Amino acid sequence: MTLSTNQDLDPIRLRQVFGSFPSGVVAVAAEVDGVVTGLAASSFTSVSLDPPLVAINLASTSKTWPDLRRARRLGLTVLAEHHAEVGRQLSGPVEHRFDGISITTTEEGAVILDEGVAFFDCAVYKEVDAGDHILVLLELHSAGHDLDETSAPLVFHRSGFTRLVGAPR
Ligand SMILES: Cc1cc2nc3c(=O)[nH]c(=O)nc-3n(C[C@H](O)[C@H](O)[C@H](O)COP(=O)(O)O)c2cc1C
Structure with missing residues (x-):
């Protein structure tokens, strides 16, 4: 393995380095003023915990x-491996983010995607200024996951979507 060093921490290259760390993707959603x-x-x-x-x-x-942030409750849905297009759509033009996506809205206004692998119903606990980002801590009111645990999550790595190899089916 050849490691290249990014000594000047140039933001564009730093974003690439951060992208080495794989993660899941969540949809963060709520009904705000009826939208x-x-x-x-x-x-x-x-x-x-x-x-x-x-x-x-x-x-x-x-x-x-x-x-x-004005919503009483926020829904976080862990996207499933078939959600690559949904992931792109949820970061695209605002007026089309939920087109064709099956959702459930709770009484308190949290919006959960119906085909996710897990969900969290939460409220803003604290916001912390963190450079050019805001770190948002959320307190959970309920959480759930796919009961038979056969569905695999979508994975985001190096600016692209991929999937777990050998994930339980
Ligand atoms: C896979 C994926 C992951 C993303 N993760 C984040 C994130 O963690 N934080 C963030 O601020 N934006 C993230 N974005 C971008 C947002 O989804 C959204 O495009 C961005 O906030 C601009 O839209 P807005 O102005 O409506 O917030 C991500 C986009 C994609 C496709």
Whole structure:
């Protein structure tokens, strides 16, 4: 393996280095003023069991977050391996992000995608300024996952979608 060093931490090259770390992708979504609103995020991470917390990290330039953060509850859905197109759509033009996607909206306004491998129903716990991003801590109100655990997650790696090899089917 040949490692190339990025000594000047140039943002474009740094983004490529960050992209070496594979992750899942979540849909972050809620009904805000009667409109289903959301985006795709690969920055999801679990944080704490007690209290139950997760985090996402969003660009401070996001036009969607100022609306989403007003929602009483947010739905996070872990995308399944057949969701590559959904992942792209959820980061594309705002007015088409949920076209053709089957969703369920909870009474409190969290929006969950029906075919995800797991979901979290949560509320904003704390927002932390983090450079050009906002680190958003979310407190869970409920969570669930595919009961037979046969569905595999979508994987985001080096700016592209891939899947787990050898994932249980
Ligand atoms: C796979 C994938 C993962 C993404 N992850 C993030 C993320 O973690 N944080 C973020 O701010 N934007 C992320 N984006 C971009 C957002 O989905 C969205 O395009 C961006 O926030 C701009 O839209 P907005 O101005 O409506 O927020 C991701 C996009 C894709 C396709």
